[in-house]
Amino acid sequence: MKNEIDNIYNQAISVIEKITNGEALEALRVEYMGRKQGKLTLLMKNIPDLSIAEKREIGPLINKVKNALTIAFDKKEKTLGQITNSENSFFDITLPGEKFNIGTLHPITQVRLQVEKIFQKMGFEILNPNEIDDDYHVFTSLNLPPQHPARDMWDTFWTENDLIPITHTSSMQNRAMKEKTPPFGVIVPGRCFRHEATDAHHEHTFYQVEGLYIGENINLSHLIGTILTFLQEYFQKELRYKIQPSYFPFVEPGLEFLVSCVMCDGKGEKDKIPCSTCGHSGWLELIPCGLTHPKVIEMAGLDPKKYSGFAWGMGLDRLVMLKYGIEDIRHFHAGDLRFLKQF
Numbered sequence: 001m002k003n004e005i006d007n008i009y010n011q012a013i014s015v016i017e018k019i020t021n022g023e024a025l026e027a028l029r030v031e032y033m034g035r036k037q038g039k040l041t042l043l044m045k046n047i048p049d050l051s052i053a054e055k056r057e058i059g060p061l062i063n064k065v066k067n068a069l070t071i072a073f074d075k076k077e078k079t080l081g082q083i084t085n086s087e088n089s090f091f092d093i094t095l096p097g098e099k100f101n102i103g104t105l106h107p108i109t110q111v112r113l114q115v116e117k118i119f120q121k122m123g124f125e126i127l128n129p130n131e132i133d134d135d136y137h138v139f140t141s142l143n144l145p146p147q148h149p150a151r152d153m154w155d156t157f158w159t160e161n162d163l164i165p166i167t168h169t170s171s172m173q174n175r176a177m178k179e180k181t182p183p184f185g186v187i188v189p190g191r192c193f194r195h196e197a198t199d200a201h202h203e204h205t206f207y208q209v210e211g212l213y214i215g216e217n218i219n220l221s222h223l224i225g226t227i228l229t230f231l232q233e234y235f236q237k238e239l240r241y242k243i244q245p246s247y248f249p250f251v252e253p254g255l256e257f258l259v260s261c262v263m264c265d266g267k268g269e270k271d272k273i274p275c276s277t278c279g280h281s282g283w284l285e286l287i288p289c290g291l292t293h294p295k296v297i298e299m300a301g302l303d304p305k306k307y308s309g310f311a312w313g314m315g316l317d318r319l320v321m322l323k324y325g326i327e328d329i330r331h332f333h334a335g336d337l338r339f340l341k342q343f
């Protein structure tokens with residue numbers, strides 16, 4: 001009888017596994033556990049005829065098998081139920097998912113990352129400026145002592161406790177020279193602020209990428225080579241360049257780096273229409289720069305007789321505008337998604 005019970009159990013379990021619909025499962029339940037003719041029920045009906053010793057052994061065994069089969073049937077019923085439910089529901093797994101907007105990087109950020117990569121390849125390290133800094137770093141350490149008339153060029157905002165939302169990223173020059181050991185090159189991409197009447201080319205908030213290289217026997221050819229390499233890599237174009245004198249108290253000589261206009265290829269006009277990007281001149285005044293003033297090197301604690309260097313401060317917004325043909329700088333902060341989604 002023990003064998004019979006085992007057989008019934010094994011049979012039932014293997015058939016339950018193969019069942020794929022509720023009806024067949026119910027029929028199987030009746031076949032094995034049905035009140036009158038169930039295979040297990042019939043066996044139980046024989047128990048009263050057994051000896052006491054056999055009863056002790058068989059009774060609990062039958063109960064155990066009965067419980068195990070009940071659990072197996074219930075479990076199967078549940079899984080079948082789940083399958084049937086999903087078959088009947090309205091969920092169509094072939095429908096395309098709902099699109100949600102994850103946004104894109106702002107064009108200025110995209111270009112900043114490109115610019116950083118190009119300079120990193122040339123061995124420059126990236127420094128982040130403090131967005132609010134003190135008079136010493138923004139002006140004095142750059143050979144612009146208090147009352148210096150050239151401070152007018154950076155007319156800007158001051159906080160009540162005499163701090164300055166930086167007007168240029170040159171504010172990191174002194175720190176870089178104090179922290180690093182020459183030869184070294186750093187770039188400083190950062191947000192700057194100025195007291196500015198805004199128009200298509202001027203914003204009170206804009207971005208610069210400063211560059212500073214300090215070493216021994218540095219001359220203008222190093223500066224020109226670095227800037228030209230960068231611009232050609234950035235615009236992916238062979239560009240002509242020229243430099244003209246300019247004035248910044250922290251460089252000597254101070255220069256303006258001009259390249260042939262990327263919009264009209266330096267011709268000053270396109271399809272006989274005067275180029276508005278370069279004002280018909282064929283040249284873009286792109287990067288103020290120069291050789292680092294000995295006083296600036298000295299104020300950072302380095303010997304200007306031994307060390308020399310070059311610096312520039314380019315407008316990142318301008319680089320973006322030129323690359324994508326954007327005509328008005330004010331688009332950048334207008335928060336207009338129609339503009340931003342194009343990048």
Ligand code: PHE
Pocket residue numbers: 167168169170210248251288289290311312313314
């Ligand atoms: N800091 C200057 C500006 O904002 C640009 C500059 C940087 C010029 C470095 C020369 C050297 O106008």
